[in-house]
Amino acid sequence: xxxxxxxxxxxxxxxxxxxxxxxxxxxxxxxxxxxxxxxxxxxxxxxxxxxxxxxxxxxxxxxxxxxxxxxxxxxxxxxxxxxxxxxxxxxxxxxxxxxxxxxxxxxxxxxxxxxxxxxxxxxxxxxxxxxxxxxxxxxxxxxxxxxxxxxxxxxxxxxxxxxxxxxxxxxxxxxxxxxxxxxxxxxxxxxxxxxxxxxxxxxxxxxxxxxxxxxxxxxxxxxxxxxxxxxxxxxxxxxxxxxxxxxxxxxxxxxxxxxxxxxxxxxxxxxxxxxxxxxxxxxxxxxxxxxxxxxxxxxxxxxxxxxxxxxxxxxxxxxxxxxxxxxxxxxxxxxxxxxxxxxxxxxxxxxxxxxxxxxxxxxxxxxxxxxxxxxxxxxxxxxxxxxxxxxxxxxxxxxxxxxxxxxxxxxxxxxxxxxxxxxxxxxxxxxxxxxxxxxxxxxxxxxxxxxxxxxxxxxxxxxxxxxxxxxxxxxxxxxxxxxxxxxxxxxxxxxxxxxxxxxxxxxxxxxxxxxxxxxxxxxxxxxxxxxxxxxxxxxxxxxxxxxxxx
Numbered sequence: 258x259x260x261x262x263x264x265x266x267x268x269x270x271x272x273x274x275x276x277x278x279x280x281x282x283x284x285x286x287x288x289x290x291x292x293x294x295x296x297x298x299x300x301x302x303x304x305x306x307x308x309x310x311x312x313x314x315x316x317x318x319x320x321x322x323x324x325x326x327x328x329x330x331x332x333x334x335x336x337x338x339x340x341x342x343x344x345x346x347x348x349x350x351x352x353x354x355x356x357x358x359x360x361x362x363x364x365x366x367x368x369x370x371x372x373x374x375x376x377x378x379x380x381x382x383x384x385x386x387x388x389x390x391x392x393x394x395x396x397x398x399x400x401x402x403x404x405x406x407x408x409x410x411x412x413x414x415x416x417x418x419x420x421x422x423x424x425x426x427x428x429x430x431x432x433x434x435x436x437x438x439x440x441x442x443x444x445x446x447x448x449x450x451x452x453x454x455x456x457x458x459x460x461x462x463x464x465x466x467x468x469x470x471x472x473x474x475x476x477x478x479x480x481x482x483x484x485x486x487x488x489x490x491x492x493x494x495x496x497x498x499x500x501x502x503x504x505x506x507x508x509x510x511x512x513x514x515x516x517x518x519x520x521x522x523x524x525x526x527x528x529x530x531x532x533x534x535x536x537x538x539x540x541x542x543x544x545x546x547x548x549x550x551x552x553x554x555x556x557x558x559x560x561x562x563x564x565x566x567x568x569x570x571x572x573x574x575x576x577x578x579x580x581x582x583x584x585x586x587x588x589x590x591x592x593x594x595x596x597x598x599x600x601x602x603x604x605x606x607x608x609x610x611x612x613x614x615x616x617x618x619x620x621x622x623x624x625x626x627x628x629x630x631x632x633x634x635x636x637x638x639x640x641x642x643x644x645x646x647x648x649x650x651x652x653x654x655x656x657x658x659x660x661x662x663x664x665x666x667x668x669x670x671x672x673x674x675x676x677x678x679x680x681x682x683x684x685x686x687x688x689x690x691x692x693x694x695x696x697x698x699x700x701x702x703x704x705x706x707x708x709x710x711x712x713x714x715x716x717x718x719x720x721x722x723x724x725x726x727x728x729x730x731x732x733x734x735x736x737x738x739x740x741x742x743x744x745x746x747x748x749x750x751x752x753x754x755x756x757x758x759x760x761x762x763x764x765x766x767x768x769x770x771x772x773x774x775x776x777x778x779x780x781x782x783x784x785x786x787x788x789x790x791x792x793x794x795x796x797x798x799x800x801x802x803x804x805x806x807x
Contacts, residue, residue, distance in 0.1 A: 307451075611745035
């Protein structure tokens with residue numbers, strides 16, 4: 258690992274590193290901890306900004322349309338961008354493209370006569386454009402059938418069909434946005450990919466405030482279409498500069514090194530897309546089960562998930578930044594470096610998501626009341642949404658572990674069906690438990706099924722880590738995760754008790770949040786959690802410096 262740092266959005270210039278030899282991997286290609294910290298910070302700031310705007314978007318929907326039939330119709334159409342996000346931006350396509358671009362960059366660094374990066378783009382981008390365009394047209398043509406399949410009990414299917422016609426366009430734009438994101442992250446460019454949801458949500462929010470009085474909830478669907486275009490436009494210039502800056506020799510078919518199909522074969526693409534689709538089918542199951550419940554059930558579940566998922570999103574930011582690092586290490590044959598990185602990521606991501614889980618459960622009523630209880634969103638909606646959110650939050654650790662572990666499975670750029678099998682087991686559990694629990698506890702039963710199913714999938718993925726992916730030390734990882742779980746349970750109890758002592762939601766949230774953070778950090782320190790020790794040392798050092806300055 259080098260000691261030099263690079264700007265987060267400006268890579269090192271100069272000659273390519275020397276080719277790897279049989280004696281070992283290429284040295285100097287691993288970014289420094291300082292670079293990873295800066296990249297994670299930039300990603301965190303922009304991701305938080307996107308999440309905040311996402312909450313503003315949800316607040317706008319709640320204000321204009323409440324938690325009734327109009328919102329339910331839009332959320333059925335919202336299934337398309339939700340699935341497209343998973344398949345084309347966050348999970349599926351990224352799991353295939355980031356290792357492929359990382360391998361291509363490694364081959365370029367080894368002096369391949371034919372530029373592998375440009376060859377990969379020339380072979381993969383036209384296929385993506387064609388495939389995503391065809392799927393978009395198919396979805397638009399089959400919108401009535403899709404709505405009937407997703408929500409057969411919907412009161413106003415015509416409205417949902419109109420919204421789906423607009424949201425279906427995101428398959429094309431999200432495909433291009435996801436391609437740009439994966440390529441830029443492999444080049445260690447994180448600013449533009451992290452900012453896409455800022456522009457996406459700005460498009461939706463603007464459309465709702467400007468057009469909702471005239472076009473109703475269809476304005477939100479139009480905002481999805483506009484936001485998808487903005488996601489592409491904000492990244493395309495940066496990727497174009499990266500692809501055109503470095504001179505490349507003319508194509509030479511006799512050049513050594515793997516061909517493009519070897520870098521990203523159809524089997525690999527199939528495995529990652531099927532895994533992502535299987536994971537996203539949890540949403541389809543939830544919407545299907547909730548469509549038979551009273552009006553507003555889908556909305557309560559959606560608002561609860563949007564708030565509860567913020568800790569999961571924050572916890573996975575580090576894994577998003579380090580996936581190209583792990584992929585590059587594996588491409589260079591440095592398994593030890595990859596294993597160390599994955600183990601540290603799992604520990605820190607677990608601490609972050611469990612701290613957020615404790616806050617979400619302890620302060621659920623206060624959070625929902627502060628964010629949504631206005632306009633058409635009533636006090637009864639607050640009570641129902643908070644109850645669902647507390648149950649849903651029980652699965653946040655499982656969601657984070659699945660997101661982190663599956664990156665390790667696919668970082669090597671090899672096709673593997675194990676993650677799909679693990680997710681299929683989890684989906685089966687979700688469907689079975691949901692079908693039983695929905696009759697007993699309504700929408701809370703659906704949230705329970707989600708938490709149970711994703712936790713089962715995380716357990717199977719963790720047990721399957723081995724020589725064919727990144728051989729982490731499972732027992733040590735589980736032992737370290739037990740510490741933040743213990744801290745989170747205790748912190749949740751203290752935060753819940755303190756938050757409920759006052760009626761004012763803002764004061765209750767502040768008190769509950771402060772109690773959770775204090776108890777969680779104190780217990781982590783007492784339990785000597787290794788994953789969080791660097792963070793605690795940084796906080797202690799900063800505090801001492803401030804005290805010394807004073």
